[in-house]
Amino acid sequence: MKNDRGSLMRPTPLPESASRPVVTPLSPSVVYSSDTPDMLDAQYDGKLHGYTYSREGHPNADVVAQAIDRMEGAPHMGVMTSSGMGAVSAVLLGLTKAGDHVIGGNQLYGRSLRMMSEDLPRLGIETSLVDPGDVAAVRAAIRPETRMILVEVVSNPTLRIADILGLAALARETGVLLVVDNTFTTPRGFKAFDHGADIVIHSVTKLLAGHSDVMLGYVAARDADINTRLRVFTVTTGMTPSPFDCWLAERGMLSFDLRFDRAQATAAMLADHLAGLKGVRRVIYPGRHDHPDREQAAILLKDQFCNMVSFEIPGGRAQANAFARAAEGLNFAPTLGDVGTTVSHPASSSHRAMTPERRAELGMSEGFFRVSVGLEDPKVLCDVFTAAVQAAAE
Numbered sequence: 001m002k003n004d005r006g007s008l009m010r011p012t013p014l015p016e017s018a019s020r021p022v023v024t025p026l027s028p029s030v031v032y033s034s035d036t037p038d039m040l041d042a043q044y045d046g047k048l049h050g051y052t053y054s055r056e057g058h059p060n061a062d063v064v065a066q067a068i069d070r071m072e073g074a075p076h077m078g079v080m081t082s083s084g085m086g087a088v089s090a091v092l093l094g095l096t097k098a099g100d101h102v103i104g105g106n107q108l109y110g111r112s113l114r115m116m117s118e119d120l121p122r123l124g125i126e127t128s129l130v131d132p133g134d135v136a137a138v139r140a141a142i143r144p145e146t147r148m149i150l151v152e153v154v155s156n157p158t159l160r161i162a163d164i165l166g167l168a169a170l171a172r173e174t175g176v177l178l179v180v181d182n183t184f185t186t187p188r189g190f191k192a193f194d195h196g197a198d199i200v201i202h203s204v205t206k207l208l209a210g211h212s213d214v215m216l217g218y219v220a221a222r223d224a225d226i227n228t229r230l231r232v233f234t235v236t237t238g239m240t241p242s243p244f245d246c247w248l249a250e251r252g253m254l255s256f257d258l259r260f261d262r263a264q265a266t267a268a269m270l271a272d273h274l275a276g277l278k279g280v281r282r283v284i285y286p287g288r289h290d291h292p293d294r295e296q297a298a299i300l301l302k303d304q305f306c307n308m309v310s311f312e313i314p315g316g317r318a319q320a321n322a323f324a325r326a327a328e329g330l331n332f333a334p335t336l337g338d339v340g341t342t343v344s345h346p347a348s349s350s351h352r353a354m355t356p357e358r359r360a361e362l363g364m365s366e367g368f369f370r371v372s373v374g375l376e377d378p379k380v381l382c383d384v385f386t387a388a389v390q391a392a393a394e
Contacts, residue, residue, distance in 0.1 A: 084203020094233030098124030168196025206337030
């Protein structure tokens with residue numbers, strides 16, 4: 001009897017075309033079919049390039065990873081993860097073991113701090129939190145069992161600048177890995193591998209994707225073996241992102257340079273505007289002359305001071321609530337990097353797990369806000385902040 005192959009549950013091949021799509025195709029398939037066991041072996045052995053099971057990689061993830069690789073100058077293809085914290089976790093958990101020691105910047109993103117202070121110690125990995133702008137303090141914290149130093153170029157949300165050049169020299173001297181979270185600065189503002197980083201992390205969710213509709217992370221290592229270890233760990237722990245998020249991120253990245261430059265220019269204007277308002281206690285922006293790390297910012301960032309502005313108003317939660325209610329048209333949300341301006345309040349979001357005393361030590365009062373500047377008309381944006389600051393002072 002003739003076999004009716006039309007009844008078999010196999011996908012119909014795509015029609016052939018002499019032309020090609022101008023948009024990367026979305027590949028949602030969870031599994032990929034190989035012709036023979038020998039072919040599958042060849043793929044797993046690296047003799048043939050191909051996909052097997054999407055948790056182990058898929059085309060849309062590779063497309064985005066290669067785009068970020070080019071931006072960062074990564075020596076090996078980076079690994080995409082399902083979130084920025086997935087990338088942080090891959091480094092902290094995938095490259096350390098019980099008995100190791102990790103040094104982190106004392107003003108990391110709140111969830112990174114939480115992992116450093118709660119999760120790693122629970123697994124027998126000791127940690128120290130140190131000011132990344134003070135290389136002598138970091139040196140003093142290094143032990144024989146220290147495995148890595150994790151820092152952000154620009155801290156979240158206090159916008160302090162790490163001494164990356166000094167830390168890179170210290171890492172080379174001591175054989176410790178320097179891990180740089182480059183989310184705030186992005187490769188347009190700072191190329192971490194060029195400045196001595198061993199591992200670079202991104203929350204692609206933020207500026208790179210740029211539309212608050214993607215949850216993705218990225219991590220790449222200078223050393224090929226470490227890069228492989230990161231990839232294996234993310235596959236084993238199921239950190240692989242969805243093809244759709246990767247597809248959306250690629251779309252967002254096509255406009256990244258334009259978005260970054262526009263938002264950065266507006267951020268500089270907003271910082272100066274806020275500094276001139278009665279009712280604003282202080283403004284933090286790396287491009288301003290009164291920034292505490294202005295010299296370091298000029299060395300590392302040149303004139304790319306990014307789109308983040310932090311400021312403080314007098315008073316407590318009541319004044320913070322009044323400001324948020326009066327900031328008409330702005331999104332009060334714990335995120336950054338969107339096309340629209342977002343305002344976040346660390347005491348009630350990213351750093352809520354800290355005691356008020358600990359937040360005060362880092363300069364985060366109830367009146368402290370972080371602004372991720374978007375693409376709005378600068379004058380309109382300044383007018384909104386003026387009205388909100390005035391409402392908080394009433």
